[in-house]
Amino acid sequence: MTDTTSDGPMLAADGTPLKKSLARALRLQKMRALMLIAPLLIFVLVSFIIPIVSMLMRSVENDIVVETLPLTVAELQSWDADSGELPDEPVYAAFVGDMVVAIDAKRHTRLGTRLNYEQTGMSSLFRKSGRKIKRMDPAADAPFKDKLIDVDKKWGDVETWRVIKTHSPRVTNGYFLNAVDMRRTPEGAQSQPEDKRILVKLFVRTLIMSLIITGSCILLGYPVAWILANLPMRTANILMILVLLPFWTSLLVRTSAWKVMLQQQGVINEFLVWLGMVADDSRLVMINNQTGTIIAMTHILLPFMILPMYSVMQTIQPTYLRAAKSMGATNWTAFWRVYFPLSIPGIGAGSILVFILAIGYYITPEIVGGTKGVFISNRIAYHISSSLNWGLAAALGTILLVVVLILYWAYDKIVGIDNVKLG
């Protein structure tokens, strides 16, 4: 025993506090554990968390205007964008000064591209004007106001300057506004014109189609999982291989196979026409639309539904059903009142898995979705690789992430996340 005082901390045999002594004894173990996970931790940090954070930062980052046109932005501070009048000479002079520097560094076209996201025509305006401003001398050729308006009459348009001023802050909500079909104006956030509103529609479509896919996976997967869970172990294992078989084939191959199956000259249509159930001139359109996306993605995501359901159902003892029947419940009542509630954790786990996978799915909608069956992720990919509007892509990605988190939270509130079991 150690000589502990009644009110002091417990002491170890050598007189050091017991807590400290214990911590020292455990430190080695903790270090060893940390060493074991360190490679993965570093890998995840470098290749996953840092890129994601920096990508998310891009959704609000807007350094380019102020860095390319520092003097202009400073001069524009004192200009009242709502006055309806053009800025004064100092703004034009500052602009030419900024542009000459920017043209030298070939940064002005990038700025044009950036501002083009907000107002079409900006990109060509900067490119064309650049060639002429290049020949100006900021020190000798003043005043510039009329000269610039000569270069391109858009410099005499109040709107051009309003766009520059509106998007000059370093941090902007512009991308997020764009992501929900709105735009940043000097008067505040406004809706996009009717013909440009596509993203909210795409978000809603992504959500609805993901729900439909999750629902069809539940309907198709539940009976399969039930059979698997109730068969003898050996037969179940063989059938399980069949369930997992799709994983052995490339996703691209499987999706392309659906193209062969579903297209108008495809296997299913040919068969139906041969049977006479469908007229030759009114073949079913099952590909390059929402139907195609739903069919192909349900097939691809089905194993993610079956596996958690199966492992939960395996833990449901068959005696529960027998007990229910011995108490007078019909097969249906026994299933609905006893078996089904006990299998809900599996449905929950499978649904979360399938839904989250579906909402961010890219390749299948891209191949079989046509224009009507694409998801928001296809739009994100477009902005990343084609339009190069990374800010908007980042904003869309952030919104997607937040939506998933909100749904996760709602699921936790309604069903309870501790009700989710993977086995």
Place this chain on the structure above:
Amino acid sequence: MTASSSNDAFVEFERVQKSYDGETLVVKDLNLTMPRGEFLTMLGPSGSGKTTCLMMLAGFETATHGDIRLGGTSINNIPPHKRGIGMVFQNYALFPHMTIAENLSFPLEVRKMGKSEREEKVKRALDMVEMGAFGGRRPAQLSGGQQQRIALARALVFEPELVLMDEPLGALDKQLREKMQFEITDLAHRLGITTVYVTHDQTEAMTMSDRVAVFDDGRIQQLAPPDQLYEEPDNSFVAQFIGENNTLEGVVQEINGEVALVKLDDGELIDAKPINVGVGDRTRVSIRPERVEFNKERLREGTHTIKAEVLEFIYMGDIFRTRLRVAGNDEFVIKTRNAPDQVRHEPGTQIEIGWLPEDCRALDA
């Protein structure tokens, strides 16, 4: 006993057979008749067919051949939920997603009983097993013994006439098991329910039952009240399975009415009561350890005695247990009461033992 001989037969198995694979019979030619209100235990080693019989009665297995009758009507084609039989399962099978009260209410709900009536019956059933305060709990929050009581209450709450119990006490510790044994029999007799109880624990079977059916190899080896089962086993399986038993092997020399002369393998002659053997048959002679006598004065005149060597003496408190070598058998045990004047045999001493011929049964080998 045949089915027609008793009008008060409540549960009847007639020539029932069961096979799972179409090659071997798990239950072979089962005949059984139970009167109303009886507590019958099906006892046997695992794989003897006792649980299969229970499941056929409950309706979860169908008989391959034969007839099962309940209250005079054949129930072969009646699905389990229409049989109205209460059942207690080995692992209790309480529904984990329902509270205790909801569990008990379930059989009443499926019978479309009104809410107030349900609540009253649930309360009564919970009080019956002294669990009235636990209605709002979940099964996982109860101890094994408490879950056992709830399972019992749930099987009884819809007032079935027949209750089946499949090794219900298997998961409990010894003390709790003994307490529950008493409570179950008490409840069954108080409510006048007919009970079929399955166990592999012979003590449980002996203490609880009106009659015990000993199962082995798909057949009932003996169906008798516990005392008869212990004292008058019909064959050597029952003699071996129930209680402690000494066996000596030999050949029946002659039979004179109630007494058979058996020549043991080492040449010794002993008296026994012939049960299912004839002259010239090999026999396994069975005698209970407490019926062996070494005091010649207490033996009947003219009975054969046999030499024995004391190998071991074990003091067990209430009794003495002495292990002997008898006719080449090193595992021959006698039990004597711990009385002040009782002899304590020293290992190595030679004694002579004997028994009343009616306590020694010559059974099949």
